[in-house]
Amino acid sequence: MTLWHERWVTEQIGWHRPVYNDMMVKHWASIGAKPYGTVLVPLCGKSLDMVWLAQRGHNVIGLEMVELAVETFFRERNLTPEKATSQQHTTYRSGPYTVYHGDALALEANTLQVDAWYDRAAMIALPATARDGYVQQLRDQTSPGAVGLLITYAYPQEEMEGPPFSLPDEEVYRLFSDGFTVERLEKMQLEDERGRGLSTISSSVFKIQRI
Numbered sequence: 001m002t003l004w005h006e007r008w009v010t011e012q013i014g015w016h017r018p019v020y021n022d023m024m025v026k027h028w029a030s031i032g033a034k035p036y037g038t039v040l041v042p043l044c045g046k047s048l049d050m051v052w053l054a055q056r057g058h059n060v061i062g063l064e065m066v067e068l069a070v071e072t073f074f075r076e077r078n079l080t081p082e083k084a085t086s087q088q089h090t091t092y093r094s095g096p097y098t099v100y101h102g103d104a105l106a107l108e109a110n111t112l113q114v115d116a117w118y119d120r121a122a123m124i125a126l127p128a129t130a131r132d133g134y135v136q137q138l139r140d141q142t143s144p145g146a147v148g149l150l151i152t153y154a155y156p157q158e159e160m161e162g163p164p165f166s167l168p169d170e171e172v173y174r175l176f177s178d179g180f181t182v183e184r185l186e187k188m189q190l191e192d193e194r195g196r197g198l199s200t201i202s203s204s205v206f207k208i209q210r211i
Ligand SMILES: C[S@@+](CC[C@H](N)C(=O)[O-])C[C@H]1O[C@@H](n2cnc3c(N)ncnc32)[C@H](O)[C@@H]1O
Pocket: 004, 005, 015, 016, 017, 042, 043, 044, 045, 046, 047, 048, 063, 064, 065, 066, 069, 102, 103, 104, 105, 120, 121, 122, 125
């Protein structure tokens, strides 16, 4: 069982929020996502942010490796998804939602061609060694011109074992230097997260656009 399966089975899902993400609500309109376009939500968990995006008229495609998370997302919406199984993934579909159950890093290139993506607690959930593969997935699964909203945390990595892993702004610029433009929309110091015993922690919000 992976760390993530264990977290879901034992209900240690402290990252899950019962409200919409305030940075998404604040910045989504400004990134210029195609109206009614498809939005990819990698490592989606059972995030309520998918509901907010669907309410804005988007079709939402989630990627999640823990089946319990996928099933819980639909059950909590009183939706009964249709299931379809391919070699790599099982897809769950209902209304505006399609969730791929499987490894988000193992999706075959061009399986999707989304217009936008939303990353909250996804890239920072992955170890540094997996980041290049994650960015390659975004290259492979998005249409030219697609826009993304990325929310990060950065803190001295030696002060805490991830996840969440520290993702400094310089690393975001480096990772997306090939085939994307990167614009930082906001950066804030987080005082309320210092309880984790970190000497400093900040959060940045980026607009990223595929060229
Ligand atoms: C920190 S949680 C964040 C969930 C969601 N983005 C949110 O904001 O609530 C990370 C999620 O990614 C899933 N996950 C981790 N690695 C994955 C992978 N390689 N492919 C698909 N899902 C993955 C975990 O099961 C977990 O639900």
